[in-house]
Amino acid sequence: MGISFDPMREWMKKQHISFYRLANEGIDAQTLQRLRHDRPVTTETIGKLCEIMQCQPGDLMEYRPEAKDS
Template identity: 60%
Template sequence: MPISFAPMREYMRIHKISYYYLANQGIESATLQRIRHDQPITTATLGKLCKIMHCAPEDLICYQESEED
């Protein structure tokens, strides 16, 4: 998948934000699982994460070139 949530995981580590906290803020466990595995989420969910974590989308995702392309 060309979109990675590695920046989000790093942001969470730096700011001491847990997946448990995000779940308690209304992020579905299935969505958190998708994030852990760099699978797609909706832009609405991305916006909700930005609001919860007080950040911008570029703090949470990055584009990675695929070797298959």
């Protein structure tokens, strides 16, 4: 999948939000691990993150097309 959570990590740096804080706000440790490694998460999780971090989904993720072997 070509979804990257790099924008979320940048947002976190700018807003001084740690993964520890997200865990304390109720984001599961396994979900945080998935986010760190650009693995799929639910739209419910995206909604929770937007609420905690006061942002929009587009602030958290971006689509990056995967290179196709020719």
